[in-house]
Amino acid sequence: MTIMTDSPVLRLRGAAFTHPGGGGVGELDLDILQGEAVALIGPNGAGKSTLLKGILGLVPRTAGTIELRSAATSGEAARTSHAANGMVAFLPQSAELDPDFPISLEQVVMQGRYRGLGLFRWPGRADRAAVRRALETVGLAELAKRPFGALSGGQRQRGLLARALASDPALLLLDEPFNGLDQANRDALVETIRSLKASGVAVLVSTHDLELARLVCDSVVLVNGTQLASGPVDEVLTLRNVQECFDGVGVEIDEHTLVVPGHEGH
Known part of the structure; x- marks a missing residue:
């Protein structure tokens, strides 16, 4: 049984994260509850990785507010130096660790x-x-x-x-975790996310894998520079919404993934 509470682990209100050299993502209003998984979907350059890094404190917040809470804080807001206190963990697209x-x-x-x-x-x-x-x-x-x-x-x-x-961690951030995985490892990752939700971990996952969103995510956030839509998976993940998010790219949706001509990565 998934543990979910009314008190969000992550709360963004009017938040914006902007790189010093320009570019970023803004107008973010988002709550992620304990034991909830949220899919983050948008085209290349939409600001998905910027958002994840902003939550970590690696990209400056230039507007709005961000609050993080853990079960141990009993509803009290965590320190803004959340990246340093172990509340948030991050799995990037590619690791710096040399396999040799x-x-x-x-x-x-x-x-x-x-x-x-x-x-x-x-x-x-x-x-x-x-x-x-x-x-x-x-x-x-x-x-x-x-x-x-x-x-x-x-x-x-x-x-x-x-x-x-x-x-x-209280909150786990995943950046395109299914990229390059075979079916056995995909299945293992799905089960891992389900297990984490059941134990009360909140998960925010950047992905183009609609199967992942539908199997393990409770809600979806569509972003393209700003937040375009958010809510339950079945209500937000429609062809019309996705085409608006990927404006001018000619998106289609098949059973599992977003089919975006000329689009690679996230």
Whole structure:
């Protein structure tokens, strides 16, 4: 059973995030509840990654407000330095980790605990337990000692997700997590997101995969420089709304994905 409360983990009101050199996304009004998954959909340059990085504090907020709350705060707003306090975890499209670096999967996932360790502290029992839980959540516990570079691409992606989960976040941000995954790893990721929702984690996922949105997301936000529509999946994810969002691109919708001529990535 999914845990959902009336108190949002993330609340944006009139928020805008703008890069110092220009470009960004604005007019954002969004609530994400504990145990809720929200799909973020829009064309290249729409501001999806900017929004995710803005929530992390990596892109300046230039208008509006942002609040983050965790179950531990009992409704009190978290500090604005939310990216530093472990409330938010992020899985980017591509990782900087060299797969040939001699490190085990378990050691990669332990990196997710370093933020909370501080200087001159070694991982303890609680850290090792968090790593085990994260690996179990993504279905890779039996591969903990395997060299990271020996894993398949899909397994490495799930391992990096486990690294994000090891910090026990209240909010998980995913940027195109299904890109390049085979069916087995897609299925595993779907089950992982369902498990996270059931445990009360809030999820915001940038994706073009409509199957993901329909299978595991409770609502959808369409963005193209600004927020165009938001609400329940079946109400927002219509051909008319999507064509308006991808204005001038000739979008079609098949059973699973957005078909956007000449469009790659997000």
